[in-house]
Amino acid sequence: xxxxxxxxxxxxxxxxxxxxxxxxxxxxxxxxxxxxxxxxxxxxxxxxxxxxxxxxxxxxxxxxxxxxxxxxxxxxxxxxxxxxxxxxxxxxxxxxxxxxxxxxxxxxxxxxxxxxxxxxxxxxxxxxxxxxxxxxxxxxxxxxxxxxxxxxxxxxxxxxxxxxxxxxxxxxxxxxxxxxxxxxxxxxxxxxxxxxxxxxxxxxxxxxxxxxxxxxxxxxxxxxxxxxxxxxxxxxxxxxxxxxxxxxxxxxxxxxxxxxxxxxxxxxxxxxxxxxxxxxxxxxxxxxxxxxxxxxxxx
Amino acid sequence: xxxxxxxxxxxxxxxxxxxxxxxxxxxxxxxxxxxxxxxxxxxxxxxxxxxxxxxxxxxxxxxxxxxxxxxxxxxxxxxxxxxxxxxxxxxxxxxxxxxxxxxxxxxxxxxxxxxxxxxxxxxxxxxxxxxxxxxxxxxxxxxxxxxxxxxxxxxxxxxxxxxxxxxxxxxxxxxxxxxxxxxxxxxxxxxxxxxxxxxxxxxxxx
Numbered sequence: 144x145x146x147x148x149x150x151x152x153x154x155x156x157x158x159x160x161x162x163x164x165x166x167x168x169x170x171x172x173x174x175x176x177x178x179x180x181x182x183x184x185x186x187x188x189x190x191x192x193x194x195x196x197x198x199x200x201x202x203x204x205x206x207x208x209x210x211x212x213x214x215x216x217x218x219x220x221x222x223x224x225x226x227x228x229x230x231x232x233x234x235x236x237x238x239x240x241x242x243x244x245x246x247x248x249x250x251x252x253x254x255x256x257x258x259x260x261x262x263x264x265x266x267x268x269x270x271x272x273x274x275x276x277x278x279x280x281x282x283x284x285x286x287x288x289x290x291x292x293x294x295x296x297x298x299x300x301x302x303x304x305x306x307x308x309x310x311x312x313x314x315x316x317x318x319x320x321x322x323x324x325x326x327x328x329x330x331x332x333x334x335x336x337x338x339x340x341x342x343x344x345x346x347x348x349x350x351x352x353x354x355x356x357x358x359x360x361x362x363x364x365x366x367x368x369x370x371x372x373x374x375x376x377x378x379x380x381x382x383x384x385x386x387x388x389x390x391x392x393x394x395x396x397x398x399x400x401x402x403x404x405x406x407x408x409x410x411x412x413x414x415x416x417x418x419x420x421x422x423x424x425x426x427x428x429x430x431x432x433x434x435x436x437x438x439x440x441x442x
Numbered sequence: 443x444x445x446x447x448x449x450x451x452x453x454x455x456x457x458x459x460x461x462x463x464x465x466x467x468x469x470x471x472x473x474x475x476x477x478x479x480x481x482x483x484x485x486x487x488x489x490x491x492x493x494x495x496x497x498x499x500x501x502x503x504x505x506x507x508x509x510x511x512x513x514x515x516x517x518x519x520x521x522x523x524x525x526x527x528x529x530x531x532x533x534x535x536x537x538x539x540x541x542x543x544x545x546x547x548x549x550x551x552x553x554x555x556x557x558x559x560x561x562x563x564x565x566x567x568x569x570x571x572x573x574x575x576x577x578x579x580x581x582x583x584x585x586x587x588x589x590x591x592x593x594x595x596x597x598x599x600x601x602x603x604x605x606x607x608x609x610x611x612x613x614x615x616x617x618x619x620x621x622x623x624x625x626x627x628x629x630x631x632x633x634x635x636x637x638x639x640x641x642x643x644x645x646x647x648x
Contacts, residue, residue, distance in 0.1 A: 145494030145634040148502065149468075151485045154557055156548035216543025216563030224523040228540055235522035235546055290516055290620065291552040441554050442490075442507070442616070442636065 153440050160214040162429040165282045166311070167207035169304065169425065172279035173312010175200035175249060175271060177341070182256055183268030191334055192316055192341070195323060197253040199315070204246045204278075211242075234285045241278040248274055279308045286432065293370040294377075294436035299359050306352040311425035313345045314398070314418040321415065335409075342414060345421070346402040349395050356391065373439055382435045385427055394424010453596040454532045455570055456625040457584070458607045459506050461632070463591035466491055466504040473586030477571060484557040486568040487583055492634045503632035506592065508583070509534060509555045509568035510616060513623030517547035517556065525565070532597075532625060533570050541565050552620045570594070597625065 178196025180189040212218035225239040252267035283304030286295040317338055324333040363374035377386045401407045401417035408414060466489055474480065474487045487508035495501055511534050517526045518534065525540035526547050541564040548556045548565060559566040571581035575594075579585070584594040595604035604627075607613075613627040616636065 145492040145503070145637075148491040148493050149488075150490045151488045152483075153554050154484075154548065156545040214544070216558070217541075221523070221542035221544060224525075224540055224542055228524040230522055230524050233520050233522040233546070235520070235544065239522070285546070288520060289546070289549040291550055291554075437549060441552060 155434065156437060157214070158434050159430065160210045162426075162433045164207050164210035164214070165304070165433065166426050166429045167203050167210070168279050168282055169308030169429070170312050170315050171200045171203035171207060172275040172305075173309045174203070174316055175275045175312075176309055177313060177316050179268040179272055179275075182252075182261075182264045183272060188337065188340055191337055192320060194253075194256060195319055196316060197249060197256060199319060200275075201246055201249045201253060204242075204249065208242050234281060234288045237277075238281050238285065241274065241281060245271070245274045245278045276305060280305050286436065289437075291441055292373075292436050293363070293366070294373040294432075297359060297362070299355060303352070303355050303359065306348060306355060307425050307428050310345060310348045310352055310395075311422055313341055313348065314421040314425075317341050317345070317418045318415065318422075321411075338414070339408060342402040342408050342417075345418075346399060349399040349402070349421075353391070353395055353399070356395075369439075369441075373436070376439060377431070377435060381438075382431055385431045385435065389427035390424050390431055393420050394427060395421070398424070452530055452598065454598045454625070455511065455575065455594070456532070456597040456604055456627065457508075457570075457581075458593045458595075458604045458613065458627045458629065460591045460593070460607070460611075461504060461628055461630040463589040464489070464504045464506060465589055465591075466502060467588060469586045469588060470506060470583035470592065473582040474568070477574075477582035478569075480566070481560050483560065484566065486555075486557075486566070490635055492632065494632075494634050503635045505628070505631065505635035506583075507553070507555065508626060509570075510553055510622065510624030510626045511568075511570060513625060514621060516550045516552065516620070516622060520546050520550045522546065529572070533572050533575075534567075535569050535572070536565050536567060538562065538564055552617050552622065553624075 174196045177189065178193050178200060180186045181193045182190075212221070215221045222239070225236060230236055248267060248271050252264060252271050255263040255267060280301040283301035287297060287300035289295045320338060320341075321333055325331055360374055360378070363370045365371075376382055398417035398421040401413050468489050471485060471488050475485070478486060480486055487506060490505045490507055492503045492505075493500060494503060511532055513532070515526070515528060515534050518528055522544065523540050523542055525537045525542070526534065527537065528534050543558065543563045543565065545558065545565065548554075548558070556565050556567045558564070571579075571583075574581060580594050584592045593603050593607060595602040597604060597608075599605060600609075607629065608627055611629045613629055614631045615624040615627060618624070
């Protein structure tokens with residue numbers, strides 16, 4: 144309609160540090176879920192993934208908030224003020240509590256697991272599942288409550304975040320279990336039964352994830368102007384490489400084909416490739432969502 | 443959406459910007475920078491300029507932009523530490539001692555008027571020059587405006603200039619669909635200056 148002669152430059156409020164934080168929390172929540180499949184729900188097949196899952200979940204969740212604290216200008220003040228000046232209607236308030244509760248619960252759960260106490264492992268595993276859902280769901284919720292951005296402001300956002308978390312977590316578990324079994328056991332005997340079961344779960348979660356992306360974009364393309372613009376920006380604009388190619392083609396569609404076709408799935412190299420590609424794709428998803436969602440100016 | 447203040451004795455500060463009078467001189471920007479010691483690279487208020495039409499039928503449209511001091515501010519809702527708050531007289535403020543610089547309010551503000559202060563690391567924005575208002579003075583941008591395009595006053599007082607301007611002119615707010623209840627009113631606002639800039643190009647980018 145016109146040419147801008149003068150306008151100020153807008154600052155980006157959240158970018159890569161927050162994306163990495165979301166990514167690591169997602170990996171942590173995903174590996175915790177795998178860990179509870181045997182110890183919380185009793186699927187004996189997944190027992191070899193239990194201990195490695197909880198160890199990785201705790202390590203990643205101790206790493207993740209470092210990125211958050213780097214993003215915040217006043218890290219120590221931020222921890223203190225979250226408790227002293229608590230605002231119950233802010234999504235970020237709950238994040239502060241969850242980021243403390245979830246690792247503590249995971250550590251207790253891990254200790255009971257390593258000690259072989261089945262009853263308490265199951266109890267803390269069961270408590271951990273809603274916590275893991277919440278600790279990652281809230282990250283999507285934070286974005287969804289950033290009401291100014293049409294790309295974020297959708298009820299699907301926490302669910303999209305949860306599914307991408309589980310997907311990337313399973314990919315990471317597949318890689319880690321292969322590495323552990325091949326390099327750190329005397330027999331070098333990879334537990335293929337477990338790996339293929341995880342790959343099948345990965346496939347179905349990828350189907351749900353792609354379906355959610357389809358729902359989100361089909362609604363955006365029909366919604367009001369700003370929603371349409373941001374959808375075009377993602378699909379055909381500057382985010383094409385990040386969103387279409389890296390996130391969905393490399394990160395989801397190709398891994399989905401590999402894990403769903405038995406011939407490809409049973410080829411180790413292809414399965415490793417699928418898992419790596421999926422992990423890269425989900426990292427791209429975090430960056431595209433956090434950074435790409437707010438790169439378009441509002442006014 | 444907006445909640446009515448029961449006590450009409452309290453002032454409710456607001457601003458009317460008459461764009462028919464605005465000449466796009468950017469004096470308000472400079473006055474604000476000087477008054478509030480705003481560092482390089484950030485602005486508490488600025489004049490967005492749009493050029494539209496084809497030569498010889500061209501027109502420039504201006505839109506002075508500042509915090510809308512909403513009745514129902516999103517930034518106050520999302521702030522995890524209550525650093526963004528609304529005063530009794532409606533001015534939306536940032537408490538520099540509480541703000542931790544998480545930038546959530548920046549992401550949530552529909553008007554993109556919040557900035558990170560490069561030296562302090564906290565969020566900064568227009569505060570209607572409350573230190574001047576409390577002394578009975580006008581905000582710096584209002585006082586500096588050479589054409590009196592900006593008018594500041596008490597919206598609760600029906601005799602104030604702002605109330606009369608709102609009552610007698612066609613006025614618009616920005617983004618009323620967000621339910622924020624902005625308290626900066628524009629007379630003669632051009633559609634082009636409200637549009638998102640992705641379809642238009644920066645002149646200097648060519």
